Amino acid sequence: MSIRVRFAPSPTGYLHVGGARTALFNWLFARKHHGAFILRIEDTDEARNTEAARNAIFDGLRWLGIDWDEGPEAGGDCGPYFQSQRQAIYDRYLDTLTAAGRTYTEENGAVRFKFSRTPITVPDLVCGDVEFAATEEPDMTLRRPDGSYIFHFVNVVDDIEMGITHVFRGEDHLSNTWKHIDLFEAFGKNPPTYAHIPLILNPGGSKMSKRDEGAAVASYEQDGYLPQAVFNYLCLLGWTPRAETEKLDPNTLIQLFDTREIHSGNARFDAAKLKWLNAHYLRELSPEAMLAAARPFLDRAGLIIDDEANAAAAIYSVREKVHLLTEFPEWVHYFFRDDFPMEADCLAKLQSKPENAALLEAAITAFAALPDTFTEDQAHEALNTAAAAQSVKPGALMPLLRAAFSGQNRGPGVTTIAHFLGKQKVLSRLTAAQTLLK
């Protein structure tokens, strides 16, 4: 029998990071075993079923690179894949349950399921056999008075109808799974194989809620994370791939995925580690890809790009200093604008010694002698020339040039900056720096 798994989110308006990780594990399992990954929208709650809420799910999954074989937009033989459109199927299933004498109707019209009230064991790939004593809970509601159905019922019916073989879901469902098994048995069906995966906790140690930073998948894009980093990091929460490194691409993750290695304890979300991973993924982008990724953030900072190639190269030059895409503007703004701020400690450096005036003057002379377009090597020669003229080491000149060029005391090498700036701006900025001297 071929593997069939599903991710069955409810449209709540955003894709929760825990949901994304659940989708991820289902997806990895399906891909590993060449099975089918199905997306099913559990939108039985009419009020929440908005297009925006559905799109949040689709967008989030797509951003992460999780594709589905069956489901909305993908089609498939078991549709429709919106529970709101499957009423007739549920009615039919309810009839069989009623025919078997397993339901009863309340005065107000609600239909309840008669629990078998026997001990039920949940065999779980992660938690082992989890035993539940015969329940003393009230019988569970299957259908509301208005005819709409309850999660437990539709979830089980659809898993039967869609031929689901394995269910990876959050551990928060474990305590209810005996109800599902009770239903499967009432239908005369074998339940799927369950794997309840640990929850993702916030740094405080409780379940990630909407308010927690990083709870919404969409927020990662906003905050400057790369999807491949988030994808990778999410895999590390609740699972330890057997590999030399923790930085692993999707294909490798698929090969490595092994349910026996899934943890049973919850894990806290650690933004610092995600950031670290993100920095590594960022660095391996091509200059063009890096510019494309950074672009929205540069735009937002009001930086105008007129020379694509130069901009890409400039951004690439600070790749090892940036952890998040949001950090690019502060590292490269002076490449794109002349009215950049002069940081205080930078200004102090400029004004620190009386001989700085002569050093700047020598630099202007040396750079003025350069051709209109010059290489980084030529910039270096100009630097050496200026230093020699003043009988100082080139290193003594660097902080001054850096301050004049960028207004900050960090960044790429000064000759790199000079090269990207070009002769005109180099000279104008050195001249401007002279006016700041006292």
Added chain:
RNA sequence: GACCCCUUCGUCUAGCGGUUAGGACACAUCCCUUUCACGGAUGCGACACGGGUUCGAUUCCCGUAGGGGUCGCCA
């Protein structure tokens, strides 16, 4: 309250009876670099507690404590 899951450095974790308890992130120091980073090296730092079982427990069992979750006509 009942039931379920869990418990190794601050965080994520390796460990599946005998280890100097390993790694990653974070942090600190040093090296590299006349910037900031990157990189390299070193350091800091953990088996929740109490009983068993055993020649020997981080590892197996029980209890306690702690954390998380579930008990809806939400999903």
